[in-house]
Amino acid sequence: MSGQTAKTISEREYSISDLAKEFGITSRSIRHYEDEKLICPERRGVHRIYSARDRVRLQLILRGKRLGFSLAEIREIIDLYDLPEGKQKQAKLLVELIQKRRDALLQQRKDIEHMLKELDMLEQKLD
Amino acid sequence: MSGQTAKTISEREYSISDLAKEFGITSRSIRHYEDEKLICPERRGVHRIYSARDRVRLQLILRGKRLGFSLAEIREIIDLYDLPEGKQKQAKLLVELIQKRRDALLQQRKDIEHMLKELDMLEQKLD
DNA sequence: CAGCAAGTTTACGTTTGCGTAAAGGTAAGG
DNA sequence: CCTTACCTTTACGCAAACGTAAACTTGCTG
Numbered sequence: 001m002s003g004q005t006a007k008t009i010s011e012r013e014y015s016i017s018d019l020a021k022e023f024g025i026t027s028r029s030i031r032h033y034e035d036e037k038l039i040c041p042e043r044r045g046v047h048r049i050y051s052a053r054d055r056v057r058l059q060l061i062l063r064g065k066r067l068g069f070s071l072a073e074i075r076e077i078i079d080l081y082d083l084p085e086g087k088q089k090q091a092k093l094l095v096e097l098i099q100k101r102r103d104a105l106l107q108q109r110k111d112i113e114h115m116l117k118e119l120d121m122l123e124q125k126l127d
Numbered sequence: 128m129s130g131q132t133a134k135t136i137s138e139r140e141y142s143i144s145d146l147a148k149e150f151g152i153t154s155r156s157i158r159h160y161e162d163e164k165l166i167c168p169e170r171r172g173v174h175r176i177y178s179a180r181d182r183v184r185l186q187l188i189l190r191g192k193r194l195g196f197s198l199a200e201i202r203e204i205i206d207l208y209d210l211p212e213g214k215q216k217q218a219k220l221l222v223e224l225i226q227k228r229r230d231a232l233l234q235q236r237k238d239i240e241h242m243l244k245e246l247d248m249l250e251q252k253l254d
Numbered sequence: 255c256a257g258c259a260a261g262t263t264t265a266c267g268t269t270t271g272c273g274t275a276a277a278g279g280t281a282a283g284g
Numbered sequence: 285c286c287t288t289a290c291c292t293t294t295a296c297g298c299a300a301a302c303g304t305a306a307a308c309t310t311g312c313t314g
Binding site for chain 4: 153155156159174198199
Binding site for chain 2: 095
């Protein structure tokens with residue numbers, strides 16, 4: 001694992017393969033997410049160093065993927081989390097985006113409930 | 128709309144563009160699903176005639192898509208619904224499939240709850 | 255029956271999301 | 285210094301899921 005000076009637990013650093021192993025994906029994928037501007041790790045020399053924050057971003061990416069969003073959409077979504085804390089000038093625009101996301105998610109939740117019920121019925125049908 | 132002899136409501140027939148319009152997709156997509164063996168409408172001459180059952184299949188396809196499944200996976204899933212009613216010889220295999228699906232769906236549901244919560248927090252952050 | 259919208263097949267094009275070499279740089283241990 | 289393990293960039297490849305154009309047929313409709 002990446003050498004660390006044991007300060008705060010939140011200051012852990014990760015190599016690309018650390019994260020790849022942890023999340024069961026390839027390094028190639030992680031680099032691809034970077035190409036697509038979804039994540040942007042620090043560089044120590046030429047090597048990528050991932051922070052705890054970066055790790056969270058990666059989790060968000062993977063969650064988005066499980067939900068069927070495209071990488072471009074996922075970028076939109078996680079960009080919402082990185083508001084400059086002061087600039088809510090585009091707040092209205094953001095709220096719209098959020099609303100659209102929520103609608104999509106609520107629809108998906110319905111879809112899932114449907115499918116789960118139908119799977120139950122199927123299973124019962126098999127005595 | 129497609130001419131119909133007004134028998135039972137469940138005997139309605141649909142043209143390819145009827146369904147395309149209703150579900151907001153292109154005819155090309157529907158034909159593609161047919162190429163991929165996801166749906167198989169009756170033919171009257173060379174034209175495709177879709178039954179109410181076909182319509183339901185299409186709904187299932189689109190639901191699967193919203194959930195991020197590939198067309199191949201969706202075919203697996205809807206094939207589950209078309210059991211020959213008597214042949215549960217492969218029942219064990221089916222139950223496994225169902226279990227896998229359910230696990231994936233439960234994970235997705237978690238993902239959705241997470242995202243919804245985070246969207247709520249984001250919205251509040253915008254005072 | 256002529257016209258026109260809507261349907262059909264065939265087939266090549268495009269985008270997304272990585273896989274997979276190729277060709278080499280870097281850091282730590284022995 | 286040399287090996288070994290891991291990292292890097294560059295770039296071509298590929299499957300999935302349609303888009304799109306071409307060229308033709310069908311079948312109402314005036």
